[in-house]
Amino acid sequence: MSGTPAHAADRAAAHDAIVTHGLGVRYGEVRALADVTASLRSGEITGLVGVNGSGKSSMLAAVLERVPHEGTVRILGRTPREARRAGFVASVPQAEAVDWDFPVTVRDVVTAGRYGRMGLLRIPRPADRAAVDEAIALLGLERLADRQIGALSGGQRKRAFVARAIAQDAELLLLDEPFAGVDRTSEAAIVAVLRGLRDRGRSVVIVHHDLSGVAELVDSVLLLQRGRLLHHGPPETTLTPERIAEAFGAGPRSDAAPERPAPPPAASSEEVA
Numbered sequence: 001m002s003g004t005p006a007h008a009a010d011r012a013a014a015h016d017a018i019v020t021h022g023l024g025v026r027y028g029e030v031r032a033l034a035d036v037t038a039s040l041r042s043g044e045i046t047g048l049v050g051v052n053g054s055g056k057s058s059m060l061a062a063v064l065e066r067v068p069h070e071g072t073v074r075i076l077g078r079t080p081r082e083a084r085r086a087g088f089v090a091s092v093p094q095a096e097a098v099d100w101d102f103p104v105t106v107r108d109v110v111t112a113g114r115y116g117r118m119g120l121l122r123i124p125r126p127a128d129r130a131a132v133d134e135a136i137a138l139l140g141l142e143r144l145a146d147r148q149i150g151a152l153s154g155g156q157r158k159r160a161f162v163a164r165a166i167a168q169d170a171e172l173l174l175l176d177e178p179f180a181g182v183d184r185t186s187e188a189a190i191v192a193v194l195r196g197l198r199d200r201g202r203s204v205v206i207v208h209h210d211l212s213g214v215a216e217l218v219d220s221v222l223l224l225q226r227g228r229l230l231h232h233g234p235p236e237t238t239l240t241p242e243r244i245a246e247a248f249g250a251g252p253r254s255d256a257a258p259e260r261p262a263p264p265p266a267a268s269s270e271e272v273a
């Protein structure tokens with residue numbers, strides 16, 4: 001049965017979801033991420049948490065090797081390139097680089113999540129159609145399925161791109177701010193989908209810039225501060241008042257983006273000193 005999806009899933013489950021050693025990202029003079037060494041367990045939901053500019057998106061980009069980086073990354077025991085080619089990883093970026101006037105429907109967008117499995121001609125098979133229908137239903141998009149993506153609200157678009165990632169049926173799902181701009185009902189739908197994936201042994205990493213709902217959703221937290229890993233562990237031991245104060249500055253708000261900490265005199269608060 002070598003090469004079957006079930007066999008691949010078994011192999012993937014034997015590894016941590018993501019292992020980084022000395023991961024760092026620099027944009028010219030800006031040091032966005034420095035020396036992050038961490039092992040994210042598979043079969044868990046991990047939250048990547050920190051204030052705006054703390055390096056969360058840079059870490060995701062480095063994990064996917066979408067930006068030049070220092071250090072090493074393994075996704076389910078493979079290099080990021082191998083993991084992508086094996087269909088092990090799906091991602092939802094913070095903002096989609098999409099021409100919203102381009103005439104594609106929600107169903108087209110979600111179907112694109114299956115392209116890697118369809119071969120060069122991209123002809124959907126029954127299994128592809130079923131996966132697309134299931135993802136559309138999971139995100140409550142049935143009535144919007146034939147609407148053009150440009151004619152949706154921001155939250156509805158976000159749900160469509162989450163559905164595209166779900167349709168990929170990947171072992172590891174990386175989501176950058178999946179709840180940004182979505183209403184409570186949609187957020188609850190996305191949370192239920194992510195929990196369902198975790199319960200089926202899949203691994204999920206979500207980037208989140210505030211603390212609302214994080215402790216209830218995730219199994220572990222990576223707390224980033226100015227591009228460095230402040231702490232990694234279960235929410236109960238990671239999101240202590242002391243660490244929250246250190247990562248978010250005084251008085252984090254639970255209902256909105258935390259205030260940025262006051263910048264030190266000589267350097268931006270968002271960059272590693």
Ligand SMILES: Nc1ncnc2c1ncn2[C@@H]1O[C@H](COP(=O)(O)OP(=O)(O)OP(=O)(O)O)[C@@H](O)[C@H]1O
Nearest residue numbers: 027030032051052053054055056057058209270271
């Ligand atoms: N393309 C870029 N060029 C230069 N600097 C960048 C670039 N992208 C990010 N940065 C800088 O790198 C640092 C980390 O940014 P990053 O987007 O990783 O943070 P983040 O925690 O994801 O923030 P947010 O919550 O606002 O999405 C910030 O200081 C940011 O200004």
